[in-house]
Amino acid sequence: MKNIVIIGGGTGTSTLLSGLRQFPTNNSVIVSTADDGGSTGKLRAELGVLPPGDIRQCLVGLSYTDQPLRDLFSYRFDRGSLAGHNVGNIILAALEKQIGNPEEAIKLVAKMLNVRGQVVPITLFPTKLTAILQNGKKIIGEHNIDDAKTDRPSIKELKLTPSGPANPRALRLIESADVIVFGPGDLFTSTMPNLLVRGVKEAIAKSKAKKVMIANIMTKRGQTDKFAVSDCVRVLQKHLGKKLDTVIVNTARPPTNILKLYKKEKADLMNADIPAIEKLGAKVMAASLLSDKPAEKIPGDIIKRSLLRHDSEKLAKIIYKLVS
Numbered sequence: 135m136k137n138i139v140i141i142g143g144g145t146g147t148s149t150l151l152s153g154l155r156q157f158p159t160n161n162s163v164i165v166s167t168a169d170d171g172g173s174t175g176k177l178r179a180e181l182g183v184l185p186p187g188d189i190r191q192c193l194v195g196l197s198y199t200d201q202p203l204r205d206l207f208s209y210r211f212d213r214g215s216l217a218g219h220n221v222g223n224i225i226l227a228a229l230e231k232q233i234g235n236p237e238e239a240i241k242l243v244a245k246m247l248n249v250r251g252q253v254v255p256i257t258l259f260p261t262k263l264t265a266i267l268q269n270g271k272k273i274i275g276e277h278n279i280d281d282a283k284t285d286r287p288s289i290k291e292l293k294l295t296p297s298g299p300a301n302p303r304a305l306r307l308i309e310s311a312d313v314i315v316f317g318p319g320d321l322f323t324s325t326m327p328n329l330l331v332r333g334v335k336e337a338i339a340k341s342k343a344k345k346v347m348i349a350n351i352m353t354k355r356g357q358t359d360k361f362a363v364s365d366c367v368r369v370l371q372k373h374l375g376k377k378l379d380t381v382i383v384n385t386a387r388p389p390t391n392i393l394k395l396y397k398k399e400k401a402d403l404m405n406a407d408i409p410a411i412e413k414l415g416a417k418v419m420a421a422s423l424l425s426d427k428p429a430e431k432i433p434g435d436i437i438k439r440s441l442l443r444h445d446s447e448k449l450a451k452i453i454y455k456l457v458s
Contacts, residue, residue, distance in 0.1 A: 135160050136457035139311040139343070141328050143169075143188030146318035149425075149443050150348070151195030151251075153450030159457065161251040162311075163192040164304045166327040168263040168294065171277030173210070173219045177227045178260055184236040185260060188324075189253050190222035193240070197247035207247065237303070254304045256328045259296070263327050266291040280323045282356025285400070289322055289357065298332025305333060311343035313457050316378075318348040318444055321366050322357045326373065335374050344379045344456060347416075348449065351384050351424065351442050355400040364410035377415040382452055383408065386424035388442055395441060423448050 136159050140147055143165035154161050165188040170178055174187035190207060197204050207222035216224075222243070229239035240253060263276045268287040273279050279289075308314065316325050329335050338345070347370060349363040358366065363383055371377055383406040388396075393403060408418045425443040 136312040137162070137307075137310050137343075138313050138315065138453060138457065139164060139307050140315045142315075142317055142319040142324050144191060144319050144324050146324070146348075146350075146444070147188075148191040148195035149446045150315070150318065150449055150453070151192060151446075153446030153448075154453065155196065155198065155250070156447070157450060157454045159454065161196060162307050163196075163251070163253045164256050164307060164328055165189055165192060165253065166261075166276075166324065167255050167257045167259065168261045168276045168323075168327040170260075170262070170275050171280065173223045175277055176219070177223055181227055181231060182260070183227045183230045184255055184258070186223040186226035186230075187220070189240060189255065190220065190226055190243075192253045193243055193247055193249055194222065196244075196249045196251040196253065198250055199246075199248040203247065207243075237301075252303075252307070254307060255301055256304050256331050256334065257296075257298070258301055261297075261327070261331075262295050263323065263330075264293045264295070265289045265322065266293065276323050276327070279356070280320060285359075286356055288359065292322060292326055292330060294327055294330035297330060300331045300333045300337075305337045308334070308337040308341050308343075311341055313453065314338060314341060314343045314345050315453060316345070316347045316370060318350055318449075320354055320357060321350070321369060325370070329373055338374060339376050345374075345376065346380045346382065346453070346456060347378050348444070349381060349383045349406065350404055351388070351444070352396055352401045353404050358404070359400070360402075362405035362407040362410065364407050364414060366404075367411055367414050367416060371414065379417060380456060381411050381416045381418050382423070382449070383411070383418060383420045384423040384444065385420050386422035388424060392441055419452055421448065421452065423452075 169185035209221045265273045425445045
C-alpha cells in the first residue's frame with residue numbers, strides 16, 4: 135500500500151482522514167506541538183503535557199471503532215469545573231502523566247480507538263510559536279496569532295522555540311512517504327509550525343514523494359487577508375525551497391448566507407487563481423469540493439471554528455488518485 139503523510143492537524147486534517155479511511159492506503163499525520171488554545175492550552179499550561187487537541191482529532195479521524203466511542207473522545211463539557219475541556223484531551227494528558235512518555239500515551243489511545251495509521255507529533259516537547267508582523271510587532275502564542283480580533287499588518291516571519299530536534303519518527307515518515315500533503319488548515323498556525331522544526335524541510339526536500347497542497351476554502355483574518363491560493367503556494371514553496379507538484383483547489387461557491395457570516399469575521403472566499411498557481415510550477419486539480427453540511431457549534435467549545443468544510447470523500451478520492 136502507498137504511504138500518505140499529512141502535515142497539519144486539527145479539523146481540516148481530521149475531515150480528510152475520515153475520507154481516506156475508505157481507501158487501501160497507509161495514512162499518517164504529523165502534527166504541530168505549538169497549539170496553546172482552548173482545552174489544549176489549559177492542559178498544556180497546567181500539566182506540561184504535549185498539546186493533545188490536534189493529536190486527538192486525528193486519532194478519531196483514523197479510528198475504526200464504534201461511533202459511540204469516537205463520540206466519547208470528541209465530547210466536550212459545557213458546564214462545571216470541566217467546562218471547555220474535551221474528554222479525549224483529558225485522557226491523552228492523563229496517560230502521558232501516568233506513563234511519562236507522550237508517544238506511548240498516543241499508542242494506547244490509538245489501540246482504544248482501533249486506529250489504522252499513525253499520528254506523530256513533530257517534536258516530543260511543547261513549542262511556542264511567535265509571529266513577527268510587517269510593522270515589527272510580535273505576537274506570541276499560536277492561539278493569539280490564530281484569534282485576530284482586530285485588523286493588523288500581515289505576517290512577515292514566524293519563529294518557533296525551541297526549534298528542534300524533530301521527532302525521529304516524523305522524519306522517518308517523511309522519508310518513506312509516497313505523497314506528502316500540506317493542509318487543509320490554517321497556513322501559518324497549522325501547517326507552517328511543523329516546517330519550522332529543525333531538519334523537517336530538509337527531509338521534505340530529500341523525499342521523492344509527491345508534494346501536494348490542499349488550498350483552504352476561505353481566507354483567515356490576521357493570517358491570509360486578501361490572499362489568493364497562489365499566495366499560499368508562494369509562501370509554502372519559499373519556505374520549503376522546493377516546488378509543489380500539485381495544488382488541489384475548490385471551485386464551488388458557498389451559500390450567500392454563509393459568506394455573509396464570514397464577512398462579519400473579515401474573511402472572504404479564497405480566489406482559486408489557477409493560471410497564477412500554474413506559473414509557480416504546480417499542477418492544479420480543481421473540483422467542487424465543498425461539503426453541503428456546514429459545521430455546527432459544539433457546546434462548551436470556546437474556540438471559533440470554520441463553518442465550511444471540504445467534502446471528505448471527494449477530497450480523499452483526489453488524493454488516492456494521485457498515489458494510484
